Amino acid sequence: MTQQDKPKLWTAGYINVCIANFLMACSFNLLMPSIPLYITEQLGVAQSKTGIVLSSYTIALLFVRPFSGYIVDLYSRKKVLLVSFICYVGIFFGYFWATTVLLLIFVRFLHGIMWGMCSVSTNTLAIDLVPAERRAEGAGFAGTFMNVAMAVGPFIAIHIYQEQGFNTLIAYAIGMGILGIIAVSLIKAPVRPKVRNREKISFDRFFLLPAWAIFLNQLLPCFAWGSIGSFVAQYGKHIGIPNSGIFFLFFAAGIIASRVFSGRLVDKGYIHHVNVVAMATVSVSFFAFSILHGLYAFCLTGLFIGLGFGMMLPAMLIIYVNMASNNKRGTANSTYLLGFDVGCSAGMFAGGFITGAWTFETLYIISSCLCLISIFIYVFISKPAFDKKRLR
Secondary structure, eight states: OOTTTSOOOOOHHHHHHHHHHHHHHHHHHTHHHHHHHHHHHTSOOOGGGHHHHHTHHHHHHHHHHHHHHHHHHHSOHHHHHHHHHHHHHHHGGGGGTOOSHHHHHHHHHHHHHHHHHHHHHHHHHHHHTSOGGGHHHHHHHHHHHHHHHHHHHHHHHHHHHHHHOHHHHHHHHHHHHHHHHHHHHTOOOOOOOOOSSOOOOOGGGTSOGGGHHHHHHHHHHHHHHHHHHHHHHHHHHHTTOTTTTHHHHHHHHHHHHHTTTHHHHHHTTOHHHHHHHHHHHHHHHHHHHHHOOSHHHHHHHHHHHHHHHHHHHHHHHHHHHHTSOGGGHHHHHHHHHHHHHHHHHHHHHHHHHHHHHSOHHHHHHHHHHHHHHHHHHIIIIIHHHHHHHOOO
16 A cells, blocks of 8 residues: 555544643643642652652542443543543642642542543544554554653643742643643544443453453553653752753653654554564663763653653554454553553652652662563563454
């Protein structure tokens, strides 16, 4: 198939779902680097306890992720996304009154529920809107919008927090969310046939059981991801970087650069090569990040960490999708996102204790080692499981 024969990828609906994905993720990630600063500097919470607050939404995600995939598979994906997105934006107002740690944990819990519903809905809707022949490329670009938002959001957040304060930061997040709601309302989603005879509910409708080996593998590099957004701002201060937010610009640049080639390689059948190279890149980059203390090293390692994750995460999503039947596409997405969130939250939770008891460098060396271990798990466990149980 020539480039001219390929079906169109960038349709109006696909563009709107990518924009909504970006605004949703960017607004959420405004809080990742700012909450640790807020609770330590303004609420007087010890560094070792920051992980508890940061990962409080994980409990909500553990409950909602499996059910969100089932709901997205059962009902209109656009309607589910629109309702959950409106609720998600509304919860931001709770941060204005969350002046104690307990209230902050409660608001984060509610936010976790709506974040779980929104992210599964957008990912699944994006895959619905792309041609089958360009699924990896389309899923990769849609995921990149979220990944770039996860990098750009913290960069913007640090500047706003330092210049204008936490409440102004929340106002910006609400504004982004409102724009995201408008983008969702403009999506023309494909009409799906109504479910006449509903399947008997089983555990496989909430978690993609054939992909358990991929899920466990995914937790290790996602632990490393969780150590980035929450602690890089503090790490930058620790090693004397004047504006540590610059890390996230290079991180985002690496993610964007990965889209030039990785999605096409996955569509051509090189999915295992992409994942192994990506895990190795992230492992080496985290090790360099932990031992090299200087502005150039800080930026360059950020670039390569972004490049590695930009290759790995969309490829991981395609593995889940290719192991699921079409009527379980939402379940595949929710399982992938559950793995991402649990791994990231473990990085946040453990990171608070590690940086409190030891050093930031220790946290990033541990992250490097986990990514290295993930390569061996992938080659000897995950890859054979995928090759045996893949449906497409």
